[in-house]
Amino acid sequence: MDSKDKILNAALKLFIKEGFHGTSTAKIAKEAGVSNGALFHHFKTKEDLISKLYIKTKEDYKSYLLDRMVSHKTSKSNIKQFWLNCVHWSLENMDCMTFYLMFSNSPYIDNLSKKEASRNFDFILELFQEAIDTEIIINVNLNLIINSFAASVQSFANFAKDNSDNLEENLEVAFRMWWRSIVNM
Incomplete structure (x- = not known):
């Protein structure tokens, strides 16, 4: 699984568990086992991440x-x-x-x-x-x-x-x- 998929999977779990405001990008990166830089390489903002997850x-x-x-x-x-x-x-x-x-x-x-x-x-x-x-x-x-x-x-x-x-x-x-x-x- 590549880093983008790891981020999407971690975000899915965290968004449903803690909601949008309760889920920081740092928490997503940590859960995915990637750096904050890797997360922002794939997704410009948290809103971009949630939109991409919705589309996926x-x-x-x-x-x-x-x-x-x-x-x-x-x-x-x-x-x-x-x-x-x-x-x-x-x-x-x-x-x-x-x-x-x-x-x-x-x-x-x-x-x-x-x-x-x-x-x-x-x-x-x-x-x-x-x-x-x-x-x-x-x-x-x-x-x-x-x-x-x-x-x-x-x-x-x-x-x-x-x-x-x-x-x-x-x-x-x-x-x-x-x-x-x-x-x-």
């Missing part, structure tokens, strides 16, 4: 999802597979998810970084738009559906942290609950 988190999430996308015959099956992939990423990357939830609306991450981090997520819009076009799900604003989807994923991940028994059964039930909220009846 979203890029890792997108790569995970795209690597696991399998085309199914129905929109429901495609959306379910996507939902399951999102849940599994959340469970496998709890620190990243916690960081994302803490800082996705933070003033320390500039709008340009937020736009860069959201680049190439059009496949999500396309997935839901196809289901709307074929009248499988209700025809509402895509952002409303996506926010409902994300809340469902996060809600289940929070539940699963403390309730790991019957995970597969609970995954099925949780998806069915969310699906019923958007299906076109």
Whole structure:
């Protein structure tokens, strides 16, 4: 692992544990086992570091999802597979998810970084738009559906942290609950 990755990993742990103001660059450098100079070689400011960490988190999430996308015959099956992939990423990357939830609306991450981090997520819009076009799900604003989807994923991940028994059964039930909220009846 190179020094930049060490810094990003240390920053992730410290930001979720101690917050933005409680985490100094000196503390990040020490945790990463690098000098302050090495940290500032890669990141101009703490704000730059947190923005880059935000972008990296979203890029890792997108790569995970795209690597696991399998085309199914129905929109429901495609959306379910996507939902399951999102849940599994959340469970496998709890620190990243916690960081994302803490800082996705933070003033320390500039709008340009937020736009860069959201680049190439059009496949999500396309997935839901196809289901709307074929009248499988209700025809509402895509952002409303996506926010409902994300809340469902996060809600289940929070539940699963403390309730790991019957995970597969609970995954099925949780998806069915969310699906019923958007299906076109």
